[in-house]
Amino acid sequence: MKKTLYLKFVLAYVIFGFFSFIVVATFSSSLINERVKRENAESLYAEASMVSKTYASELYNNEITIESAYHQLHALGTYLSSTIWVVNPSGTVLVNSDKQPDVANPQIIDDFTPSITADSYYTTGSFFGEYDQNMLIVFSPITSNYKIQGYVIIAKPVSLLNEQGNGYLTIMYITMVLLLLLSLIILLFFTEMFYIPLRKVIYATEQYASGNMHYEFTVESSDEMGYLAGTLNYMASEIARSEDNQKKFVANVSHDFRSPLTSIKGYLEAMLDGTIPPEMHEKYLHIVLNETERLTKLTNSLLQLNNLNTKGMVLEKSVFDMNQVIRDTVATFEGSCEQRQISIALTLTGNVMHVVGDKSKIQQVLYNLLDNAIKFSHNNSTITIETREKKNKLFVSVKDTGIGIPKDSLNLIFDRFYKTDLSRGKDKKGTGLGLSIAKEIIHSHGENINVISTEGVGTEFIFTIARAEDDDEDEDEDEEDVTVSTEKNNK
Secondary structure, three states: OOHHHHHHHHHHHHHHHHHHHHHHHHHHHHHHHHHHHHHHHHHHHHHHHHHHHOHHHHHHOOOOOHHHHHHHHHHHHHHHOOEEEEEOOOOEEEEEOOEOOOOOOOOEOOOOOHHHHOOOOEEEEOOOOOOOOOEEEEEEEEEEOOEEEEEEEEEEEHHHHHHHHHHHHHHHHHHHHHHHHHHHHHHHHHHHHHHHHHHHHHHHHHHHHOOOOOOOOOOOOOOHHHHHHHHHHHHHHHHHHHHHHHHHHHHHHHHHHHHHHHHHHHHHHHHHOOOOOHHHHHHHHHHHHHHHHHHHHHHHHHHHHHHHOOOOOOOOEEEEEHHHHHHHHHHHOHHHHHHHOOEEEEEEEOOOOEEEEEHHHHHHHHHHHHHHHHHOOOOOOEEEEEEEEEOOEEEEEEEEOOOOOOHHHOOOOOOOOOOOHHHHHHOOOOOOOHHHHHHHHHHHOOOOEEEEEEOOOEEEEEEEEEEOOOHHHHHHHHOOOOEEEEEEOOO
């Protein structure tokens, strides 16, 4: 929607107002004048009929004098703003409400004939030249013994009728102006409530289309327009965040690949050019081997995370014993724990705890969490793995008493390649993908994973998994609601 469209809308409004006045001034004016003339003709004819049955009949029956009839008709004519005539069929005027009667020299209307009204009871004209302006004229016959004795004629200036019609037109003009002003208010309201927000939305979409995803705008509205603006803002922020994450992802991948590659290249060149003597080759070949293992681990983690994010990922769900998976996973870290004198305490609910899920992937979650806990635990410390049931869920906790996670990093630790400043110094071989993989696996099961940590005190990861339906019955039969505590002391 371009700005010119709005200008066209305003121009259309102005044209509409102009032609509205033209229509009122032409068609409505003629219709109103015709209506006023007809209504006045009907009213005057009713008065003429009344006069023909009263004063005029009495005059022809010699019941009142011409002078008396004149005074009565003069008063009535003044009230009606008209002239009342009593005329013989021959054209002799008996009474003219505008002139004193002259019985000796009566006024005679030349060429008088009532047929000028044709098939109607009224007409307009100068009344046989008696007026120098256009008049509305009505005829009402005076009858006696079924004979026409004369005519009562009432003439009213058409100019008065036009004034009356113009009064109606003035009311119409005022009403139309008020309607146009009201529509102008509606136009302004439309501009403020719809057009301006729409322009903001359009400009914002243009900015987003040009790649400026950080452009922000606000629409102060709680209706659909405000919802649309909020949705666009949210969409842009999510796209911008995605782009930032992508850049960060590429930077982290480049950094984590470049460091071991640089080391490998440097050591191999040093061995080839003799900088490292042959007797030291075995030592540095082990370093190169460690770096290649690091690259392999990083590559496998990337591929695995990509597969986990694939839409429509199929989980090989089955019913398995979660307690046994925990024990098996702990056993794989026996050597690492021996080296650092770290013990692992198990506080498990029941001897057997059946759950539903992908066993291998859940075991990987435990492996990643336990590996993370060991890396950041102090020597001669204890890591606790605890399970507890609630309704149809099993809560699994992996808790260490290590260095903890800074508060400002808690919301970021599940991001790919994210490492806290503390971990960068302590865990040189970490890929920053272990927690991301754990989160993806848990979410793919429709479950949740959370973290609780205090810097310098320790960290606890808790995730949920669905219990098997028949697990309650097994526990009742085996009486395994008690807490079983085992401890792996690697001292």
